[in-house]
Amino acid sequence: GENVEQHPSTLSVQEGDSAVIKCTYSDSASNYFPWYKQELGKRPQLIIDIRSNVGEKKDQRIAVTLNKTAKHFSLHITETQPEDSAVYFCAASRPTGFQKLVFGTGTRLLVSP
Amino acid sequence: KAGVTQTPRYLIKTRGQQVTLSCSPISGHRSVSWYQQTPGQGLQFLFEYFSETQRNKGNFPGRFSGRQFSNSRSEMNVSTLELGDSALYLCASSGAGTGYSYTFGSGTRLTVV
Numbered sequence: 060g061e062n063v064e065q066h067p068s069t070l071s072v073q074e075g076d077s078a079v080i081k082c083t084y085s086d087s088a089s090n091y092f093p094w095y096k097q098e099l100g101k102r103p104q105l106i107i108d109i110r111s112n113v114g115e116k117k118d119q120r121i122a123v124t125l126n127k128t129a130k131h132f133s134l135h136i137t138e139t140q141p142e143d144s145a146v147y148f149c150a151a152s153r154p155t156g157f158q159k160l161v162f163g164t165g166t167r168l169l170v171s172p
Numbered sequence: 173k174a175g176v177t178q179t180p181r182y183l184i185k186t187r188g189q190q191v192t193l194s195c196s197p198i199s200g201h202r203s204v205s206w207y208q209q210t211p212g213q214g215l216q217f218l219f220e221y222f223s224e225t226q227r228n229k230g231n232f233p234g235r236f237s238g239r240q241f242s243n244s245r246s247e248m249n250v251s252t253l254e255l256g257d258s259a260l261y262l263c264a265s266s267g268a269g270t271g272y273s274y275t276f277g278s279g280t281r282l283t284v285v
Contacts, residue, residue, distance in 0.1 A: 160274060162207075
């Protein structure tokens with residue numbers, strides 16, 4: 060079945076450093092790859108997403124890259140801040156009509172001042 | 173625009189009982205998905221409804237069921253509760269205007285004792 064692997068499970072960085080989280084997926088029919096941020100006790104919130112017709116997408120300090128051939132995608136956060144501390148989930152989904160987001164196991168990011 | 177509303181926020185049930193959780197999607201969203209979130213298993217897909225029809229189902233036992241009403245509100249039911257059903261149950265809605273990205277509700281925290 061579909062599977063999404065996410066690494067690392069925990070990531071500690073100093074404020075101002077960059078953070079990179081990587082995911083691989085198994086279903087070659089997947090074409091939608093969102094990233095969610097979940098702060099402690101709160102709901103997951105979409106922070107950025109990418110579709111398979113795009114290789115990279117940026118939004119201020121965050122960016123996502125996608126390599127469909129290798130079936131992996133990554134989240135890049137630059138100039139990290141303490142408020143970036145949270146659990147980040149990647150996910151993958153097939154085209155509309157068969158929507159079923161398959162999530163990675165999450166990465167706990169800790170940004171130290 | 174109101175977000176995804178889940179009720180109740182917290183629930184304590186006894187093993188063997190049954191429970192019904194409710195989810196009201198963002199106005200205009202016709203797709204509602206349910207996820208179970210536990211520390212050990214992450215976010216696991218339960219099922220997805222679109223226009224009152226279940227389109228996708230995850231790998232959960234038949235004790236887990238759901239339905240969607242004509243106004244897109246959705247309910248999920250868990251019968252014969254087990255201790256292992258203790259989790260945060262999240263629902264998410266999506267619609268055509270969002271590019272089919274998901275917005276999550278705050279979840280229902282179910283504790284089975």
